[in-house]
Every structure is written in C-alpha cells, then in structure tokens.
Amino acid sequence: MKRIILASTSPRRKEIFSKLKIPFETKESNYKEDMTLEMSPVELVEFLSFNKAKAIVSDNRDAVIIAADTIVAYQNKVLGKPKTEKEAKEMLMMLSGKENQIITGVTIMENNHSFSFHETAQVYMEEMSIEEIDKYIATGEPMDKAGAYALQEIGSVFIKKIDGDFYTAMGLPLKRLVCELKNFGINIL
Numbered sequence: 001m002k003r004i005i006l007a008s009t010s011p012r013r014k015e016i017f018s019k020l021k022i023p024f025e026t027k028e029s030n031y032k033e034d035m036t037l038e039m040s041p042v043e044l045v046e047f048l049s050f051n052k053a054k055a056i057v058s059d060n061r062d063a064v065i066i067a068a069d070t071i072v073a074y075q076n077k078v079l080g081k082p083k084t085e086k087e088a089k090e091m092l093m094m095l096s097g098k099e100n101q102i103i104t105g106v107t108i109m110e111n112n113h114s115f116s117f118h119e120t121a122q123v124y125m126e127e128m129s130i131e132e133i134d135k136y137i138a139t140g141e142p143m144d145k146a147g148a149y150a151l152q153e154i155g156s157v158f159i160k161k162i163d164g165d166f167y168t169a170m171g172l173p174l175k176r177l178v179c180e181l182k183n184f185g186i187n188i189l
Contacts, residue, residue: 007067045105072147121164
C-alpha cells in the first residue's frame with residue numbers, strides 16, 4: 001500500500017482515520033489559515049484543505065496526502081472560534097433553536113495530482129436558555145470550537161438532530177474519503 005500522510009494533528013481526525021485500519025502517518029501542515037478570505041464557506045474549506053496538503057506534499061513526494069478543514073456556517077457566514085466569552089455567548093444565542101451547517105473540506109494530493117471536495121452536515125440546535133449558555137461557557141469548551149460548540153462533547157446536549165454524515169460533522173467525511181481514495185489507487189475494502 002502507498003504511504004499515507006494525514007496532514008493534521010487533530011486527535012479527532014486521527015481517531016476517525018484510524019477506523020480504516022490502514023497504516024498512516026500524521027504531520028502538521030505549516031499552512032496558516034486565513035478565515036477572513038472573501039469566499040463562500042464551501043469554497044473556503046476546500047481552499048484551506050488544498051493549501052494544507054500543498055504545504056506538505058513537496059517534502060513527501062512518495063506519499064498520498066490527506067488534508068481537511070472544518071467550519072461551522074450559519075446563514076452562509078463562517079463562524080470561527082470565539083475570542084471572548086461574550087462572543088461565545090452571542091454565537092450560542094444566535095444558534096439557539098436554529099439550524100447551522102458543519103462543512104468539512106478535504107483534499108487528497110499525490111505529487112501534482114489533487115482532488116478537493118466537501119461534505120455538509122445540517123445541525124439542528126435545541127433552544128438554549130441564557131443560564132444553560134452561561135453554564136456551558138463556564139466549562140471552557142466553547143472557547144476553542146468553531147461556532148462555540150462541540151457536538152462530540154458536552155455541547156451534544158444542545159443538538160436536536162443531525163442530517164448528514166456524522167463523521168463530516170466530526171471533521172473527516174470517512175465514507176466519501178474512502179470512495180475518493182480509490183482514484184489514487186488506495187482501496188480500503
């Protein structure tokens with residue numbers, strides 16, 4: 001099997017990818033994300049994942065690079081990680097009882113051949129009281145999470161339902177990734 005590099009130090013992405021039971025390495029991309037670029041959320045995640053992969057491929061010509069980027073979007077606007085508790089509260093109040101999207105962009109790159117795609121999961125939030133939001137913020141969890149919540153941690157109590165692939169929402173759309181890896185000569189099953 002070809003050498004595979006997951007261009008991420010995310011524990012979640014590493015855990016998800018390890019479910020495939022194939023050997024892989026992880027390397028941190030030195031690409032610096034710019035979340036202020038004037039792009040739609042879909043264009044942005046594909047652009048960011050492409051540049052993360054591109055930063056690693058030149059030193060790893062013998063490998064297939066997989067890079068991903070995940071964002072939360074509400075009304076076609078990207079919601080980044082809150083910088084203050086006040087900003088986290090504003091985000092959570094805005095999302096309370098509403099739908100938002102978690103969009104993950106993925107790039108697979110081998111030398112000069114690359115393919116980028118994205119998958120979207122619709123997330124429906126429960127109504128949250130100000131007291132619940134304040135208690136959640138006090139846990140510290142929202143402060144390093146896009147959209148100020150983590151659906152795989154305490155924030156899961158605010159999720160009414162998810163439409164779409166759960167792994168997309170977690171940061172790596174595994175089913176689609178397996179399909180696309182076939183085009184790079186990697187057959188998982």
